[in-house]
Amino acid sequence: NAGVTQTPKFRILKIGQSMTxxxxxxxxxxxxxxxxxxxxxxxKLIYYSVGAGITDKGEVPNGYNxxxxxxxxFPLRLELAAPxxxxxxxxxxxxxxxxSYEQYFGPGTRLTVT
Amino acid sequence: TQLLEQSPQFLSIQEGENLTVYCNSSSVFSSLQWYxxxxxxxxxxLVTVVTGGEVKKLKRLTFQFGDARKDSSLHITAAQTxxxxxxxxxxxxxxxxxxTFGSGTQLTVLP
Numbered sequence: 001n002a003g004v005t006q007t008p009k010f011r012i013l014k015i016g017q018s019m020t021x022x023x024x025x026x027x028x029x030x031x032x033x034x035x036x037x038x039x040x041x042x043x044k045l046i047y048y049s050v051g052a053g054i055t056d057k058g059e060v061p062n063g064y065n066x067x068x069x070x071x072x073x074f075p076l077r078l079e080l081a082a083p084x085x086x087x088x089x090x091x092x093x094x095x096x097x098x099x100s101y102e103q104y105f106g107p108g109t110r111l112t113v114t
Numbered sequence: 115t116q117l118l119e120q121s122p123q124f125l126s127i128q129e130g131e132n133l134t135v136y137c138n139s140s141s142v143f144s145s146l147q148w149y150x151x152x153x154x155x156x157x158x159x160l161v162t163v164v165t166g167g168e169v170k171k172l173k174r175l176t177f178q179f180g181d182a183r184k185d186s187s188l189h190i191t192a193a194q195t196x197x198x199x200x201x202x203x204x205x206x207x208x209x210x211x212x213x214t215f216g217s218g219t220q221l222t223v224l225p
Contacts (some may be wrong), residue, residue: 004156005125007203024199031211033212033213035215038142040123040217040218041217042118042120042202042215042217043157043202043213043215044215045212045213046211058212080201090156090157092156094211096211101144101145101162101163101206101211101213102147103159103185103213104159105156105157105158106156107155107156108154108155
């Protein structure tokens with residue numbers, strides 16, 4: 001199993017450009033999440049999904065959009081990139097059952113907007 | 115909004131020393147997790163504590179969940195250079211099993 005994979009690993013965008021960060025998991029997890037991690041700030045939840053076709057906003061959703069057409073894929077779309085979106089983005093998935101609440105994370109995408 | 119405060123933010127110690135990292139909140143969590151993150155990688159789960167007052171040991175790491183389920187601590191005995199990393203606590207709750215992360219403790223263990 002590959003777990004959670006993210007592409008690309010690194011990306012530099014100009015202000016106003018758009019891009020899609022890809023996330024795929026092969027664990028058949030229903031729950032998927034997108035976080036951003038800024039230096040010294042921990043992880044902030046952007047969007048999450050509890051299953052195919054269902055998405056909802058997290059703590060910091062402005063400037064982002066998501067879709068969930070399949071169980072495996074949960075892409076994050078940035079429209080009109082701004083310098084404030086410079087961050088490291090992590091995708092995670094969770095089984096969604098039991099007491100553990102464990103989330104499995106991808107390796108991250110480091111995005112710079114200049 | 116639930117907040118988790120971690121302290122200290124940075125910690126640099128010599129190999130063989132002991133240390134404790136704290137995670138505090140005014141909110142009650144159904145469970146609390148500790149993750150460790152290496153540079154260039156995503157966080158990896160170390161432990162989940164569920165019951166108030168629970169203590170879990172993972173080799174040289176001891177995790178404790180407060181009686182009121184609002185705080186937790188991570189104690190490392192005889193730290194090794196391989197313990198270096200970013201330690202994150204995360205409180206669990208919400209209908210979609212969301213995690214609220216603390217800001218992290220960057221631990222450096224010097225040889």
